[in-house]
Amino acid sequence: MNATSWLLLLYSLPTNRNTERVAVWRRLKKIGAVQIKTSTYLLPDQPAQYEQFQWLAKQIRDYGGDSTLVRAQEIEGLTKDNVISLFNAARDKEYSQLRRSLQSFIPRRKKLDTELAAVELERLIRQFRELRQVDFFDSARGHDVAMLLRRAEGPRRSRQSEVLDAKQYRGKTWLTRPRPEIDRVGSAWLISKFIDPKAKFVFAPSAQAVPDTIPFDMLDAEFSHHGNNCTFETLTKRFAISD
Numbered sequence: 001m002n003a004t005s006w007l008l009l010l011y012s013l014p015t016n017r018n019t020e021r022v023a024v025w026r027r028l029k030k031i032g033a034v035q036i037k038t039s040t041y042l043l044p045d046q047p048a049q050y051e052q053f054q055w056l057a058k059q060i061r062d063y064g065g066d067s068t069l070v071r072a073q074e075i076e077g078l079t080k081d082n083v084i085s086l087f088n089a090a091r092d093k094e095y096s097q098l099r100r101s102l103q104s105f106i107p108r109r110k111k112l113d114t115e116l117a118a119v120e121l122e123r124l125i126r127q128f129r130e131l132r133q134v135d136f137f138d139s140a141r142g143h144d145v146a147m148l149l150r151r152a153e154g155p156r157r158s159r160q161s162e163v164l165d166a167k168q169y170r171g172k173t174w175l176t177r178p179r180p181e182i183d184r185v186g187s188a189w190l191i192s193k194f195i196d197p198k199a200k201f202v203f204a205p206s207a208q209a210v211p212d213t214i215p216f217d218m219l220d221a222e223f224s225h226h227g228n229n230c231t232f233e234t235l236t237k238r239f240a241i242s243d
Helices: 018-030 047-062 080-111 114-133 140-153 182-195 231-238
Strands: 006-012 034-037 040-044 066-072 173-176 200-203
Touching: 006 047, 018 047, 034 080, 040 047, 040 080, 047 066, 080 114, 080 140, 114 140, 173 182, 182 231
Parallel strands: 173 200
Antiparallel strands: 006 040, 006 066, 034 040
């Protein structure tokens, strides 16, 4: 999302409205708003978010409180990058909680009753989808959780057994996410060493951001996590690398 302005909701509730206060807090959390001051919350200025804040502002007034909705292009003391960092930090915390749940589920899945496993997996998938809806600035942690979710879902029928010819992948531009960690670093080395000695590497938050590239270790990429294989292992198997 390329936000150029922001929505601020300022509100107050009577001190004896504790139940309503909790209801407002839960709604703010659900729609992905972040707090910048006491009773001041922030969302990117987009039509869907504006409608959500409008609805919540009315609900606060119905509770006997006061609410003001403000549109601002700048917030004193906060740069655009600062604001985006606030949103990503909030999403990272929520993704981390989901990641722990997935890491607990994956080793237990085979021991669970099939129906119970399906119910728990569906709950985890639903939580992930809800988080993605409020992940306005494409948190890197979200991609990590997405690939972990793929592991939880189990292997899919795909081209993963097909061995590829490295000659068809030479002189290419390879795309991965910013701030590479060990799997991406190792995969880049593997690509340069055994697949594409003249490989050029670029970074972007999504595969769609840079056309005509080969994405790896990214959501929905062919060369990524599949089943129990990390990206490095996927590349090794797809190109039959044995050295």
